[in-house]
Amino acid sequence: MGVILVTSRSFSDGDLDLVARADEAGHSILRGPAHHDLAELRPLLLDADAWIAGTGPVTDEHLAAAPRLRVVARYGVGTEAVDVAAAVRRGVVVTNTPGANADAVADHAVGLMLAALRTIPDGDRRVRAGDWSVRRGRELGAATVGIVGFGRIGQGVAARLSGFGPRVVASDPFLPEELVHAAGAEPLALDDLFGTADVITLHAPGGQRLVDAERLAGMRPGTVLVNTARPDLVDEQAVAQALADGILAAYAADTLDGDTAASASPLLATELAARVIVTPHLGAQTTQAVDNMGRMSLDDAIAVLRGDAPAHPVTR
Structure with a gap:
């Protein structure tokens, strides 16, 4: 035994x-x-x-x-x-x-996109405080969605998005362009994707920094950024500043740098609560x-x- x-x-x-x-x-x-x-x-x-x-x-x-x-x-x-x-x-x-857990994480990524585009968590908090004022959102089908990392999870996101009808672009250095097309996305270089998409969702492996101040500066104003992958993919301080400056409309993530010890993360600042959504590693759960x-x-x-x-x- x-x-x-x-x-x-x-x-x-x-x-x-x-x-x-x-x-x-x-x-x-x-x-x-x-x-x-x-x-x-x-x-x-x-x-x-x-x-x-x-x-x-x-x-x-x-x-x-x-x-x-x-x-x-x-x-x-x-x-x-x-x-x-x-x-x-x-x-x-x-x-x-x-x-x-590819299907579970792909579901969660799309859920976070919708929650951010329609300000769902903020709306719930405001109603509970007696505030029924309306804040206008955006439709997923009208967006260009950029998928960074087009493996099992990224392709699962693309499949789910097909029902909403957005333009889907993807960047993955390991996949031939014909495979990206076959899985329902237009292949783009990484910098072109960041400068084109209205919603960007990260599905790349950790150990690299994909979102920093320079790359954020090249995004379209009002971009929604989703991260269900790894916290080290983003510079959290730079993301917080981009939210304050209006470059990012929202950040939605399933992880933070330090996770349970991340109470001091700049993304958890009270003034950003209406535009930041964080879930506690629910993607695979x-x-x-x-x-x-x-x-x-x-x-x-x-x-x-x-x-x-x-x-x-x-x-x-």
């Missing part, structure tokens, strides 16, 4: 009973803290044969504390928090769950996405413990 350490909060919290699935395969589930504090994890890592890891860091020090570990199954898509090179060096397989991520990560962990190749290996 193998011990599978789980540090994702939502594992087996959907419709699938993944704990029973692990038990049927002859393995037990051991729960650990989602923040991956090494002092707390060390006694748990000592017994772990597999690790289904959430968003916390997986460092070489974590791996060194786990002498029996054979696989780190990342519960989600991004692996930037995992020291993959150290895992490979130690003979530990790394996997992730590509596409598991649907029952279906939770089931997909849990099933894929568990199946890969079980496969490695069984001596088989996992379906979703990560090598770098």
Whole structure:
């Protein structure tokens, strides 16, 4: 019997009973803290044969504390928090769950676009305060929507937008133009997209800065910016200034720099509340996405413990 350490909060919290699935395969589930504090994890890592890891860091020090570990199954898509090179060096397989939450995040991105264009959260707050005055919004179908990063999620956004009827443009350095056309968008260079779109939605990988003061200055006045990807894609101070200057009409995001420690973010300033929407990592939080991520990560962990190749290996 193998011990599978789980540090994702939502594992087996959907419709699938993944704990029973692990038990049927002859393995037990051991729960650990989602923040991956090494002092707390060390006694748990000592017994772990597999690790289904959430968003916390997986460092070489974590791996060194786990002498029996054979696989780190990342519960989600991004692996930037995992020291993959150290895992490979130690003979530990790394996997992730590509596409598991793509539909959920695409839904959320479109929801944030609509909420920002029609000032829905602000309208709700004003009604509760007794203010029924009307603030005019804009229709999604009349906009040019720019999608930055045209992988599974970006293409899912384009598919959903087709029912609204906007012009859709996309920038992705890894996709041939014919594939962008085939998925329902016009290919544009990144700077051209930022200078053309009325609504821009970010679906690029982290580790890069896509929105800074210079790029914001080249946007159309009144642009709506949506970020359901990574906080480091944007310079939050520059975005706050662009909102104050009227370059941006609204910013809607599912993440902030520092997240739960981001109470000092300039984007949470009271004077910007009417034009900033922030949700607490809700993008992937649907029952279906939770089931997909849990099933894929568990199946890969079980496969490695069984001596088989996992379906979703990560090598770098």
